[in-house]
Amino acid sequence: MTPQNLNVYWFLIPLTAAISFVYTASRFESWPVIWKHALRLTFTIFLIMTTVTLFLLLLNVFMEWPTTARGKP
Amino acid sequence: MTESRSAPVRSDVDLKNRYLAGFLAWLVPGLGHLYQGRKGKAILYAVCVLGLFFLGFFLGEGHNVFFRWTSPFKDSEHFRFSYIGQFFVGLPSLPALIQATLKQYGMGPILWGYQAEPSLNQLFGVHPRLGPLVEIGWVYTSIAGLLNILAIFDALEGPAYGDAVLDPSKAVTPSASSTQQANA
Numbered sequence: 001m002t003p004q005n006l007n008v009y010w011f012l013i014p015l016t017a018a019i020s021f022v023y024t025a026s027r028f029e030s031w032p033v034i035w036k037h038a039l040r041l042t043f044t045i046f047l048i049m050t051t052v053t054l055f056l057l058l059l060n061v062f063m064e065w066p067t068t069a070r071g072k073p
Numbered sequence: 074m075t076e077s078r079s080a081p082v083r084s085d086v087d088l089k090n091r092y093l094a095g096f097l098a099w100l101v102p103g104l105g106h107l108y109q110g111r112k113g114k115a116i117l118y119a120v121c122v123l124g125l126f127f128l129g130f131f132l133g134e135g136h137n138v139f140f141r142w143t144s145p146f147k148d149s150e151h152f153r154f155s156y157i158g159q160f161f162v163g164l165p166s167l168p169a170l171i172q173a174t175l176k177q178y179g180m181g182p183i184l185w186g187y188q189a190e191p192s193l194n195q196l197f198g199v200h201p202r203l204g205p206l207v208e209i210g211w212v213y214t215s216i217a218g219l220l221n222i223l224a225i226f227d228a229l230e231g232p233a234y235g236d237a238v239l240d241p242s243k244a245v246t247p248s249a250s251s252t253q254q255a256n257a
Contacts, residue, residue, distance in 0.1 A: 003132055003206055011209050014128065018121040018220065025117050026223040029086060029232045034117075 016045050086111070086231040098228035100163045102221050105228035118224040122217050126162045129213025136199050137211040138166055139190045140173040158215030161222050166214070 017038075024038040088094060089109050098105025103119030106112075130138055138159055145152040159166045169188040175181070182189035191199075200207055226233075 004203065008205050008209065011213075014125065015213065015216065018125045019216065021117060022121045022220040022223055025114055025232075026227040027233045029111075029235055031113060 012046075012049065016042055016049075020045065086235075088228070088231055091229050095225050095229040098225045099161065099221065101165075102163065102224055105225070109228065114227070118221070118227075122162060122221045122224065123165065125213050125220070126159075126165055126217035129210040129217065131210075132203070132206045132213065133210030134199060134203065135188070136191045136195060137207060138169050138188050138214055140169045141190055142173050142177045155211045155215045158218040161218035161225070162214070163221065166218065 020038045020041040021034070024034050024041060028034050028037065087109065094105040094109050096105070097108050098118075101119075102122035103115040103117075106115035106118060137155070140153050140156045141151055143151045145154070156166070156169060159169070166188070168184055172182050172184075172186075172189040175183065176190060
């Protein structure tokens, strides 16, 4: 499997994890606290991104977009 | 002013020479923390920042980290805004700055053209072949640099909250720290 074959959404995982861990590590010094807060932040970011994606998907499926002159069949 | 407002809520971290640590943290992510003896954090920053940077560099086949000496005000189209973020990764992105400076003075690239500005043919050729990976690559490399700014501040100032937020008994008040210095 090459990176070109991967769905782009998979690339969010290392990015979100890195952001969460570095941000939390810059706030706290204790490792149990860093782990706990970083995992919670990762989960929160994913929850927000999933909610927004689902909302946009629903909007795209159910909303009647005005067709332009060029878009008419 | 009340005592609670003036007392900092920081854990007691020995920052050693904080400016040297900050410079080392910029130069190689994690090196400043290693100098301070914070080995766990050094590994975490090195893995996250360098891992993200080199993963992004690999995804764009090395064509997404380069710099060009142009004014962002006069020629914003050709200015490399992404390099502002990439610069903060430190040593791994410095060759791009050196290559751009050499080109500015009419000299050829060094280090076998590593992080030198690619030709237009190379740039246009990479997009159809790699698709969105080029963009993902520069997002990774830029965010890696921006994350390292947090790590640099951590080396300079210590953790922003410390553990005192969760356990007030670990808070270091000005009077306590001055007493410690007097005893030492």
